[in-house]
Amino acid sequence: MRRRLFLKWAAMLGLGGAAAGIGSLAIARSRNPYYDGPVTDHFDGVNFFNPDGEPPKGFVDLIKWQLGNGRKTWPDSYPSPFQDKPPPRVEGDALRACFVGHATVLLQTGGLNILTDPLWSQRASPVTFAGPKRVNPPGIAFEDLPKIDVVLLSHNHYDHMDVATLQRLHREHGTLVVAPLGNDTILRSHDASFRVAVGDWGDTIQLSDSVTATLEPMHHWSARGLSDRRNALWAAFVLQGPMGKIYHIGDTGFHRGINYQAAYDKYGGFRLAILPFAAYQPRHFMKPQHQNPEEAVRGHLLCGAEMTLGHHWGTFQLTDESIEDQIADLDAARAKHGVSADVFRRLQPGEVWDVPKRAPTRS
Numbered sequence: 001m002r003r004r005l006f007l008k009w010a011a012m013l014g015l016g017g018a019a020a021g022i023g024s025l026a027i028a029r030s031r032n033p034y035y036d037g038p039v040t041d042h043f044d045g046v047n048f049f050n051p052d053g054e055p056p057k058g059f060v061d062l063i064k065w066q067l068g069n070g071r072k073t074w075p076d077s078y079p080s081p082f083q084d085k086p087p088p089r090v091e092g093d094a095l096r097a098c099f100v101g102h103a104t105v106l107l108q109t110g111g112l113n114i115l116t117d118p119l120w121s122q123r124a125s126p127v128t129f130a131g132p133k134r135v136n137p138p139g140i141a142f143e144d145l146p147k148i149d150v151v152l153l154s155h156n157h158y159d160h161m162d163v164a165t166l167q168r169l170h171r172e173h174g175t176l177v178v179a180p181l182g183n184d185t186i187l188r189s190h191d192a193s194f195r196v197a198v199g200d201w202g203d204t205i206q207l208s209d210s211v212t213a214t215l216e217p218m219h220h221w222s223a224r225g226l227s228d229r230r231n232a233l234w235a236a237f238v239l240q241g242p243m244g245k246i247y248h249i250g251d252t253g254f255h256r257g258i259n260y261q262a263a264y265d266k267y268g269g270f271r272l273a274i275l276p277f278a279a280y281q282p283r284h285f286m287k288p289q290h291q292n293p294e295e296a297v298r299g300h301l302l303c304g305a306e307m308t309l310g311h312h313w314g315t316f317q318l319t320d321e322s323i324e325d326q327i328a329d330l331d332a333a334r335a336k337h338g339v340s341a342d343v344f345r346r347l348q349p350g351e352v353w354d355v356p357k358r359a360p361t362r363s
Contacts, residue, residue, distance in 0.1 A: 034183070034228070034231045035181050035182035043233075046231075047230040048222070050220075054255075055288065056289055061285055065285045070282055070320045074317040077135055080139060080350050081348070082351040083350040084350045086352075090111075092111075094354070095246075095272065096353075096354055097352070098139060098347075098352045099309065099347035099348065100118075100138050100140050101134070101137075101138050103117040103251065103311050104119050106140060107246070109211075109241070111210075114148075114239070115151050115152070115175075117154055117250050118148075118165045119165055120162070124162070124318075125158055126158055132317055135315060135323075136315055139351065149173075149175065151169065151178065155220055155221075155235070156186055156223070157224075159316060163187070166187065170191065170195065177194065178213050179197075181199070182222075182231060182233055183233070185232075199215045199235075201233075202216070210241045211240070211241035211242075213239055214238045214240070215235040215237060216259070216262075216266075218236040218259060219258075220234040234250075236249040236250070236259070236263075244270070245270045246271060246273075247273040249276060250276070251276055251290065252276065260299045260303040261302050263303045264302060264303050269304030271306050272309065272355050273307070274308070275299055276296065277292070277293045277296035277330055278326040280319060281321040282319075292329065293332070294333040294336065297333040297334055297336075297344060298337065307356070310344060313326045313346065330344075330346055
């Protein structure tokens with residue numbers, strides 16, 4: 001039982017889904033259960049991959065990490081002093097962002113209410129009785145949410161695709177889920193009535209008369225279990241509308257800054273970037289999939305963001321570093337690169353940012 005749970009946690013968190021290849025526990029697949037489409041520069045006919053990228057680490061590396069005894073202690077509770085009760089709507093070019101926790105952000109702009117990777121469950125896990133547990137509650141009570149129009153779903157790891165939360169949003173809000181290829185199959189296996197719009201990298205989906213979402217590359221991978229590794233795509237999103245341009249990345253390795261530079265070259269900078277900066281230790285294991293604070297700050301600079309909201313910190317312990325490490329390392333990275341804490345912000349759950357609008361700059 002312990003071994004099965006260990007493997008589930010590994011696959012679920014993106015911390016070694018290569019564990020999916022362990023002997024008789026793995027089910028070899030010659031076809032993809034989620035998606036059937038043509039070969040592309042990031043799909044080989046069965047699996048998705050990162051062009052010129054680095055695959056996730058394998059089982060031997062996972063064991064080395066687990067035996068390394070480098071895991072620091074997190075508190076059982078790490079409360080935030082903030083709790084938000086958002087307005088029904090925010091119109092025009094105003095941009096209101098509330099950090100809910102982990103990778104979940106409520107964006108209100110252009111008359112739309114948009115959630116990124118919504119997770120209101122107590123655990124980021126395939127089971128309710130084990131796995132990483134929240135150390136703070138969501139910064140918005142679910143009952144206090146305004147009507148949610150759109151979810152941006154970046155990929156299918158359990159700390160990003162929380163089916164219980166998505167089902168509740170579907171039942172109570174009729175929310176449209178925008179997701180990369182293959183993730184519609186996963187969601188509709190739970191509820192055939194899910195509203196899902198899927199796209200490949202480069203595809204644009206109309207969210208309203210004035211707001212669009214374009215799927216863009218991020219350097220990551222996917223798995224829900226022991227036999228579906230990289231069978232569904234992962235993606236970042238660029239929102240465009242009256243508010244300008246917003247670049248949201250749910251989870252990524254830095255990938256030599258390639259995707260950040262490409263985003264700048266294509267879009268010419270962003271009013272707001274929403275970037276992960278935590279779950280990064282040990283580096284020998286995490287580097288392909290989780291950027292560290294310095295890489296996040298470099299990404300902020302490379303993509304030409306006016307402002308950045310940092311996320312993926314302080315709610316679930318997924319890796320070795322402490323919450324204090326996450327804070328201190330981000331402070332050091334901002335100081336090293338001359339980026340103000342008012343420009344690259346680390347919000348606490350429930351904290352709200354009315355994002356200013358100003359002319360793009362890039363040194």
